[in-house]
Amino acid sequence: MAHFIDRRLNPKDKNLGNRRRFLRRVRSAVKEAVDESVRRRKIADVDQQENISVSSEGIGEPHFQHDSKGGSRHRVLTGNKTFKAGDRLKKPPSGQDGQGGREGAPDGEGEDEFMFVLSRDEFLSMFFEDLELPDMVKRSLKEVAVSKPHRMGYTAAGTPANLSVSRTMRNAFGRRLAMRRPTNTEIQVLTQQVEELEALEKPDAARKAERQLLREQLDKMLRRRKIIPYIDPLDVRYKYFEMRPEPAANAVMFCLMDVSASMGEREKSLAKQFFVLLHLFLKQRYDKIELVFIRHTQIAAEVDEDTFFHSRQTGGTVVSSALNEMKKIIEARYPSALWNIYAAQASDGENFSGDSQLCADLLNSELMKWCQYFAYTEIVDETEANLMNSEDNGMELWRSYRQVAETWPNFAMKRIARASDIYPVLHELFARKTNGVSNG
Structure with a gap:
């Protein structure tokens, strides 16, 4: 006899499909237990998980078994060294584990119960069923805590909406100072000097040498300006938010x-x-x-x-x-x-x-x-x-x-x-x- 049970895991390692099918089969018994729990519990504790007992009848898993009347079988049966055909066996004593005898009960027939834990969400779903709440409200009430984003400094990665312009520009300014990036004023002064020397009609050798030196300095400054960008990706900072529970109020x-x-x-x-x-x-x-x-x-x-x-x-x-x-x-x-x-x-x-x-x-x-x-x-x-x-x-x-x-x-x-x-x-x-x- 073989049993086929779906044990594939859902997120968070839970067999949600099997559990939901089980709850559908025993819904009436579970709903009755939930209603009784609401009447019994304190108001502040009503949304806690609950131990539910239901009858074991009807909770068996579907399974396949071999047909006893057809097919071809090859069996190997165990032998024994104690008994042989025709021996009479004593009846097992009652009340012992693993043996067939059972002690009678004076108070009539009973029925085994199956105990399982109903989670908080499952309990609330059963409670909300009669109240006919909208689905959005049900989801809201099942939330354990409400959190809001709180500023927690800056981060190098984030979304454009959280870009901190002031912190980005501050980082860029410090990097440009440290790497001695030429400023607009320095380049304008040097460019003006070069233009004045180039405007001379008959410069002497000293003026020509000075003009050449200034041109080389200007070219060097322009190359340095291109190598050192005004804003580098390393400068960019984003506002960082952390989700925290809302402050408690009385x-x-x-x-x-x-x-x-x-x-x-x-x-x-x-x-x-x-x-x-x-x-x-x-x-x-x-x-x-x-x-x-x-x-x-x-x-x-x-x-x-x-x-x-x-x-x-x-x-x-x-x-x-x-x-x-x-x-x-x-x-x-x-x-x-x-x-x-x-x-x-x-x-x-x-x-x-x-x-x-x-x-x-x-x-x-x-x-x-x-x-x-x-x-x-x-x-x-x-x-x-x-x-x-x-x-x-x-x-x-x-x-x-x-x-x-x-x-x-x-x-x-x-x-x-x-x-x-x-x-x-x-x-x-x-x-x-x-x-x-x-x-x-």
Whole structure:
């Protein structure tokens, strides 16, 4: 029996073709494992590689084997000195390696699992699949670091666009001085003297000898001028640039979420995917990002990430309590002059009557002056999303936030019913980065 497996190496010594075919075969199991990992992981660690376990069924490689019923065979079978025909063999003891017996299991049948490592790019590709991000944005988010060229002196080789005229002329001037290349002034003076002597009608012998000497000096200077060029290829210098990561800037991302009884597991799962996507984008601009989690019912509190997503505490809904808590934290720890502040808020749209206008006033008067970007997502049912044909319609909180969006260009709001709705919320932020407009 012969196995044929493509082991030809792709760039960086990886069998990319085989790996991709394998991932296509087990895509459903891998996608399920990725979704579970996103729910389990911390937001800051979501883009790390992952160990994935899938069923061993269906992962075998294709192979050829000989037909047992046809063909001509010549076999050499090994003999033995211990047994002969008719001997009875004892059954091998159970549980020993390399032997046929196995100990029974009391808890029913099981199935072997195959463990492999999903790389960072493969993990992110699976995560982005449901979000329906454009390919350009996917490639941008997979980049580990953003680098910019920095001046690092000069080099003797480069492109014409990087030519340093000043350094080239300085080198040429020093070389001409060192090699005593005749100057234009020296040649003009000598030429004028020769012309004056040649203009004499009846020069004496001394004048003729002087004229001949000056001609020889002029010819020598002209030959030396041709041999020693004004600019030599050795003089040319180009500006040299080295790619370096962008200088780190301080950034903080506030995650605000309503955890009242109406926010179930589906709503919290969509909210987490929204927070993860914003964090991945910010990670391209800042080497280090601090995360602040604020959950609220009728009261708000700063909590850790595990409590933020998994605590079962419920209650009423007063959204302004979360905005007030965010304001206190900024004033105490994150002054806007030193930090780039981003905020992402997730809610089902319900709020205590009369509190929504207070939220809008708080954003207009204080928070939006400090924030580089504030994104609000209202998580609704799919049927409810289909009924809402216009963004002008909505509950009291949505209508109040519409006033904020009309005043502040760095405020974005969107309804989310499925994972693919998340990207449009951040589309403006991606577009601003692509156009080169700095928020910092």
